Amino acid sequence: MGRYDALLVVSFGGPEKPDDVMPFLENVVRGRGVPRERLLEVEHHYQGVGGVSPINQQCRDLIEALRPEVGLPIYWGNRNWHPFLTDTMREMAADGVTRAAAFITAAYSSYSSCRQYLDDIARARAEVPGAPEVVRLRHYYGHPGFIAAMADHTREAVDRLPEEHRETARLVFTAHSIPVSMAASAGPAGGAYEAQLRAAAAMVAGDRPFDLVWQSRSGPPHVPWLEPDVCDHLRALRAAGTEAVVLVPIGFVSDHMEVVYDLDTEAADVAREVGLHLTRAATAGTHPRFVSMVRELLDEPEPAACPALCCPAPARRPAP
Incomplete structure (x- = not known):
């Protein structure tokens, strides 16, 4: 863990009140041409549970469980809702963080579960002068x-x-x-x-x-x-x-x-x-073995960076 001076938890993000829902969904699908009707349908799902996604609170719970395990300052940034990665990167730079390990709350390889996260981390770093180096911890589906x-x-x-x-x-x-x-x-x-x-x-x-x-x-x-x-x-x-x-x-x-x-x-x-x-079955959440897994990932040799062409975006087909 001495190679890193902070842990960055990177997640998808989700709305935390009814007024957040549509702006959040628009962030998720920006540039993808998703019909408005589909967004309204998904908005209805969120509003049916009070307009609050559980994911942000679950990130907070995971971070609290990680604090005694990892012994590092922990930061949290989302791709699609507050706290946004760029804001978190500014906070880390202001705190003097120079090299952080990123734990992504997605265990597998694909464009949406890997490459998009890496691209958003890179974009956030590019927007923040003095942003820390960020090393993504490895995929952990088989850990x-x-x-x-x-x-x-x-x-x-x-x-x-x-x-x-x-x-x-x-x-x-x-x-x-x-x-x-x-x-x-x-x-x-x-x-x-x-x-x-x-x-x-x-x-x-x-x-x-x-x-x-x-x-x-x-x-x-x-x-x-x-x-x-x-x-x-x-x-x-x-x-x-x-x-x-x-x-x-x-x-x-x-x-x-x-x-x-x-x-x-x-x-x-x-x-x-x-x-x-x-x-x-419940998801991994804050199960003690899942929490200790993050510390074990931090202790592993630094993972190799993904190849530049790994997990490319899917081809976009025009509608018939």
């Missing part, structure tokens, strides 16, 4: 701390099922769907996003059979995204005779809106509709 946290939460979710369904319950791991073109280009060799998710799911599942499915699609209908969708998959499992499912949001490290709405609301509604027993 024993992350796997142990998710395995514990999965066991707890299995135990919440009626006893007669615990042994036969199907584990269904979920992650944010992304465009097929983005998934194919993720990582130096391509295809890393899905491969990393399958590897993490297999480690958490152990000897139990499992499926990997997708959620939170937000792109236009003419652009192919990873499938099957979690709700479609639940219907298919029930039609095939499955009686109980445990959803495991392996693609997320905190219970933010994609988990709260897409799984706890939409998927839960489908399960009730088709008569499927359903529980959902």
